[in-house]
Amino acid sequence: MSRRTRAGDEDLFDTPIPGDVDSALTKLNIEIVGEDAANFRIACPAHFRRKGKEDRNPSCYVHKDTGVFICFSCDFRGPFVTLVAEVHGTPFEDAAQWVGEQGTIDLAVRLLSGQSRARKREAEEIGESHLALFTQPPARALASKRISADAARRFEILWDPQRKYWIFPVRDETGKLLGWQEKGKGYFRNYPEGMEKGESLFGLQALDGEEGVLVESPIDTAVLWTDGVAGGLASYGAILTPKQLRILGGRLNRLVDAHDNDHDGRRERVKTYQHFHGTGLIVRYFDYADLDVKDPGEMTAEQNRAAYESAYHPMMRSLVRFGRR
CATH class of the missing domain: 3.90.580.10 (Zinc finger, CHC2-type domain)
Known part of the structure; x- marks a missing residue:
């Protein structure tokens, strides 16, 4: 048996455990x-x-x-x-x-x-x-997603070194660990089965202030942070649960909605705006403009910053800054 004892070494998962x-x-x-x-x-x-x-x-x-x-x-x-x-x-x-x-x-x-x-x-x-x-994600995995080690630590993004999967801890509003999402190439799983991920939003514990940027995938919170856009919150999918909507309404005074740039994302973006219309929570749409991209993970740092800075009122699209990218 090797002398290696650090989490992440290949023999970490093959060690004896006391029965008591x-x-x-x-x-x-x-x-x-x-x-x-x-x-x-x-x-x-x-x-x-x-x-x-x-x-x-x-x-x-x-x-x-x-x-x-x-x-x-x-x-x-x-x-x-x-x-x-x-x-x-x-x-x-x-x-x-x-x-x-x-x-x-x-x-x-x-x-x-x-x-x-x-x-x-x-x-x-x-x-x-x-x-x-689990361990901190290796440099090559971080580079493949274009996120920094600091961003991974901030959002508690981890790595399964044996199976080479991303690990996204799921916590409720109080910070209690409910489980995690496992993601790899062609693989996705919530652990344990039946975990109520809709009880909170990924990134909630890292939130500073009362402005949030709503995305669907946990990894995109770290992409935005790496690109200089703070406040990323992920809903673990397109549809927001009633609990997630209550959390947003109770924690934020401004929300930039960056649902995926696809049919489902655009539909849910409208629902989010309608839910908060007249409540005092300001909702703006992340400006994907005419970019042929699905989400912030497919955009450059410059594009993400511009999309955030150009976030627009859903009913005033024509007033968006002229000449934006």
Whole structure:
């Protein structure tokens, strides 16, 4: 087994998991300071080494079933073996042997390898530690979508290094993790099945101020940010749910509607304007002009900035700035 312990290394998903995570943490002299349905909360054991100070406000979550962990303060993350290696100060191989001596479970190994995800019970509680399975997107993937690493971090866009899929966490209005969307070439899936993605809008937690730019796809929020257009919010599709409309009405005073530049997008754009007409929320249309593009992801940075700056009132199309691109 390799010594590599960083999330994203190819052997991350092939490590032993203790059959009883609670007991294993106790044997490591790690105090459980809190818990929810899916996770134990502990003080991060790597905090001093990584940040030069102790984790006095415990922010490290360990999943109860898989042992996968993540510290939301210093970003220390990985499989349970990595936690053991840190605490014991031992090589990865020795840490793996220690975990194996505690008794392991096949279910967790299958979960980490991605083989049992489709068979997990629908009602499973999703916890923050699940996100430790994923990494920051690699440079080549970011370049393929024309987004910056800063934009990916801002919108919490992640990457499944084993299957090479994009991961878009789905959170409700309060920030609680509901699950995520998985997207790859010719592949799309909401996880877990039945996730209520219509309970919020992607990008809501990154929103500053009271102006938003509504797009359909989560990746386009990061495209716009990279291009200098802030406030991206994605509806996970063309149709807005009543809850999403309520969120927009309660959070924004101005909305630039950038629904896809196709038949469905134009139809839903009209519905959005009609819904908010007379409510005090100012709605303007993202100006695709005569460009043969579907969405901001197919536009250059210059085109996206111009489309945002030229956003127009639905009833006053003829007053749009002359000579725009």
